[in-house]
Amino acid sequence: MKLFLDTANLDDIRAAAKLGVIHGVTTNPTLISREKGDFAAIIREITSLVDGPVFAEVLAQDAEGMIREGRELAGLDFSVCVKIPMTAEGLTAVSALSKEGIRVCCTLVFSAAQALLAANAGARYVAPFIGRFDDIGYDGIEAVASIVDVLADGDFETEVVAASVRSPLHAVEAAKAGAGIATVPPKALFQMIHHPLTDAGLARFMKDWAESGKEL
Helix, strand or coil, X not given: CEEEEECCCHHHHHHHHHHCCCCEEECCHHHHHCCCCCHXXXXXXXXXXXXXXXXXXXXXXXXXXXXXXXXXXXXXXXXXXXXXXXXXXXXXXXXXXXXXXXXXXXXXXXXXXXXHHHHHHCCCEEEEEHHHHHHCCCCHHHHHHHHHHHHHCCCCCCEEEEECCCCHHHHHHHHHCCCCEEEECHHHHHHCCCCHHHHHHHHHHHHHHHHHCCXX
């Protein structure tokens, strides 16, 4: 399973990119709103920092507006993937943009039925939100697994993006459920690095080496 960083913060993206473990970046209107600068300029800067898709979401609510904004976003850089919400208007836009060869991620997906519609409309990605399922007492990982199963039974090239991942455990469980991609916020990504036994083992190695008096 590939990992996409879920943020629009350029410093966080630079720090994560140095690790060599992220394959893309996902943004949304909330994340973009927290950063200073022009929307298009932020997206362009992000594309210069990572190798892989950069997800940018439309703001229009009608199909015509979504299609227009989707074309504009896709024109910013070849790596931009347009995010469109799962609505009737959104499906119309997904279909139109996909037919033009523009990669689209259908976002705010919460059921296998919605994912099936998005895949039939030509979406390159569908994004079920794990954390938001959990917020209302449902099993987000189970929903991801259901979507993976439904799309696997059809002749689709649509990838499942486990979104709203909030912890290392979420990421691991999403991988077990068959998601091809998980979006992780910077905090969760850096939490994945650490383990108390790793820290203890490294401390022991350093202590033993120092006490030995040897040199490299």
